[in-house]
Amino acid sequence: MSILEQLKQKAKADKKRILLPEATDLRVIQAASMAIKEDIAQVILIGSRDEILKNAGSIDLSGATIIDPRTSEKRQHYSEAFYELRKSKGMTPEKAAALMEDPVYFGMMMVKENDADGLVSGAIHSTADTLRPALQIVKTAPGSKLVSTFFIMSIPDCEYGDNGTLLFADCALNESPNAEQLSEIAIATATSMKQMLGITPSVAMLSYSTMGSAHSEHTEKVVQATALAKQKAPDILIDGEMQLDAALVQRVASLKAPQSKVAGAANVLIFPDLNAGNIGYKLVERLAKGEAYGPVTQGLARPINDLSRGCKAEDIVAVVAITAVQAQV
Ligand SMILES: CC(C)(COP(=O)(O)OP(=O)(O)OC[C@H]1O[C@@H](n2cnc3c(N)ncnc32)[C@H](O)[C@@H]1OP(=O)(O)O)[C@@H](O)C(=O)NCCC(=O)NCCS
Ligand SMILES: CC(=O)OP(=O)(O)O
Numbered sequence: 001m002s003i004l005e006q007l008k009q010k011a012k013a014d015k016k017r018i019l020l021p022e023a024t025d026l027r028v029i030q031a032a033s034m035a036i037k038e039d040i041a042q043v044i045l046i047g048s049r050d051e052i053l054k055n056a057g058s059i060d061l062s063g064a065t066i067i068d069p070r071t072s073e074k075r076q077h078y079s080e081a082f083y084e085l086r087k088s089k090g091m092t093p094e095k096a097a098a099l100m101e102d103p104v105y106f107g108m109m110m111v112k113e114n115d116a117d118g119l120v121s122g123a124i125h126s127t128a129d130t131l132r133p134a135l136q137i138v139k140t141a142p143g144s145k146l147v148s149t150f151f152i153m154s155i156p157d158c159e160y161g162d163n164g165t166l167l168f169a170d171c172a173l174n175e176s177p178n179a180e181q182l183s184e185i186a187i188a189t190a191t192s193m194k195q196m197l198g199i200t201p202s203v204a205m206l207s208y209s210t211m212g213s214a215h216s217e218h219t220e221k222v223v224q225a226t227a228l229a230k231q232k233a234p235d236i237l238i239d240g241e242m243q244l245d246a247a248l249v250q251r252v253a254s255l256k257a258p259q260s261k262v263a264g265a266a267n268v269l270i271f272p273d274l275n276a277g278n279i280g281y282k283l284v285e286r287l288a289k290g291e292a293y294g295p296v297t298q299g300l301a302r303p304i305n306d307l308s309r310g311c312k313a314e315d316i317v318a319v320v321a322i323t324a325v326q327a328q329v
Contacts, residue, residue: 205240
């Protein structure tokens, strides 16, 4: 069974209430219909009922709940709760009331108030416009300092990773993580690999240098992050700094990093910054025809997940399943 099929089966076993706030977009409407048909979530669409149904045309949305923020009886309550939450950051009652007309902000408050279990957005909104309200409203999980994101990459006919399945991080949120933050991203992604996919993580801290073959402030950051991650999580297999070929290809690993248990067998790739991570996942998605599910967030108090604006309806369904599985924890 494919990784995606496994996640869908898990989602089905305990169905969660998942919000789709970009409900007028045709891909989101198609995804909602598919998710309902596959029975992986209770789908809640946020937006104008008339507009959603007009855009849906003949697509069956009969199993979805539709909530219009402008007419919702919860609007006043959410608006007041949002104002309370953000007043120390300059929020005013007027601005809070206006933002509650925005389906993404309204949806975040639904999740915050436990009126839904998770939210998926980003088919229309940029990552910043999806994740900023999540960070402001839902906030970090207890014990988590840093929210970060990963992609589940599923690459056809691929001998690397776990039969072509790898996690890539951070490809969407943290622009220029320092060594401490990079170590947190590595540990969180390894934990996600184990918890969500049941695969033992083998984490490569990527660089343009392998085990000291080059030196600069950029490589030193990765060296330091690797040492910190090993110190904080001695039970997780983490190594670096290493180049991508050393991380994946056994023949190259035996030349460049013969002592490393991770080199040649990595299934979690930690990129040194967002330029590398975002370009890296899109290269694999487009040139190797890999499926890229995400960006999936880790470290938030409740599951809020993003999409790429280039996503297809099937990608949205996959992220709905992932969000539902996260909501089960
Ligand atoms: C998401 C993003 C907008 C957040 O930026 P920001 O400038 O920190 O935003 P804000 O200052 O409004 O932060 C909002 C809150 O989230 C917190 N926060 C921001 N990033 C965080 C992180 N990674 N982990 C935990 N908390 C975080 C801030 O401390 C702040 O908290 P507070 O307002 O309650 O005190 C920014 O990180 C970003 O643009 N990232 C790149 C997104 C992108 O373009 N990706 C490429 C395509 S996928
Ligand atoms: C994750 C990502 O790159 O999102 P977008 O393509 O929407 O910028």
